[in-house]
Amino acid sequence: MGHTQRGQCAKRISILDAAAQVFCREGFSGASIDEIAVEACVSRQTIYNHYREKETLFTAVVEDVMDRANAMLFSILSTFPDKSDHLEDDLTAFAVRLTKNCLCNQDGKFLRKLVQSEGERYPHLFETWRQHGPGKIGTALGALFARLSHKGVLRIDDFDLAARQFLALVNADLQMITLFGGTPTDEQLESAARNAVQTFIRAYAGPASEAAPRTPALAVVS
């Protein structure tokens, strides 16, 4: 048993990579092993050697993409602006990083599409993703917003809610583009992020919810 790790590993990666693309393009039923084999420059039998059957390959691909996506996600989360004198610019830059590297990249597209189309068929597979991915991002972002709130930079009651709304706002301008598999340009990313951050800051800046519950009359500039 010589440790031919490099060769095997290269094939594995090649297979996973090709399978991800084909599954994403055609869905689970529409993807054929032959197609994946051709795209991976590998014989069909090799695929069956590594992964017993189509479903095994599929779950392996999903787990692989999930791991990469989560790693990237928390890597980006760690760049959340901790101290900043230009909150709008820093939050915008953060939002751009987040969208570009997590939400709009290859893996993000794959997960959005596959969760949507095959999520109901593989509940446990995607539920772990939901917990470790979008579930965690909410609370993690929430914790980061909590820091900003405690510093008085923002005035936030419900941190998790604010995090969800932040993400939703960032997606507001991108959804139409990303819906058909399109990739937004850098300008679109920038614009979407800035629009989102401006609205977010307007909603959560200034001393609110102290005297007056939530009705208007809030001075904006600090």
Place this chain on the structure above:
Amino acid sequence: MGHTQRGQCAKRISILDAAAQVFCREGFSGASIDEIAVEACVSRQTIYNHYREKETLFTAVVEDVMDRANAMLFSILSTFPDKSDHLEDDLTAFAVRLTKNCLCNQDGKFLRKLVQSEGERYPHLFETWRQHGPGKIGTALGALFARLSHKGVLRIDDFDLAARQFLALVNADLQMITLFGGTPTDEQLESAARNAVQTFIRAYAGPASEAAPRTPALAVVS
């Protein structure tokens, strides 16, 4: 040629209905004509009589759902609060109507899922939908927000942007639920709508954007 409209029409509806469910559940490739026939309580040949082939049936189903969804959408849009002394409550109720009858119902689920999974394969089919559906809802909602803004109830610069953000905020709390095909409860709908409306009003209420212009250049649209 007796006008047996009722019988034929009933079959057509039955087929379209069953096909929508099966296509939604299994995707285009995964759905089999036999399955649809069984679900529609109809022989397979009848399907081939009405729709020449699988693809014809699929486009017919999509167009059918699109029409229903658009009709419902504009029906709900017409209930946008025109005059209101309780803006938050009225906007919340509107958001609940919108989510319940358009975004989270059977047709909304179908369109979200199928646009995502088959959108790239049928560009023209879903592009018309994009223009007549979500494309129009943005501008239509934008026009309604413009009215509120001109009355001084809200202070909005970019109406279409505000509309997109309103929709995004409403979805913020629902995405996690609706992602796996789940249907939110009335309480969840209410809560999501209220959270969204409160944040939206906080961002767009009060005299803003006159003393401190937040950014010179926005409104980037390609």
Place this chain on the structure above:
DNA sequence: GTCAAACTAGACACTATTGTCTAAAACGTC
């Protein structure tokens, strides 16, 4: 160079699906 492991190419049985065809049955109208 040897050797074992991995890879390849192709044939193979099996199943599922599409779309066609036919003859019988059901339906609705007159």
Place this chain on the structure above:
DNA sequence: GACGTTTTAGACAATAGTGTCTAGTTTGAC
């Protein structure tokens, strides 16, 4: 009840895909 239309059930060929098997080839470590 007769008639035309629609529906049905089933057989049917054609195609495509899965997963297995085998025999031959490459690869990499020693």
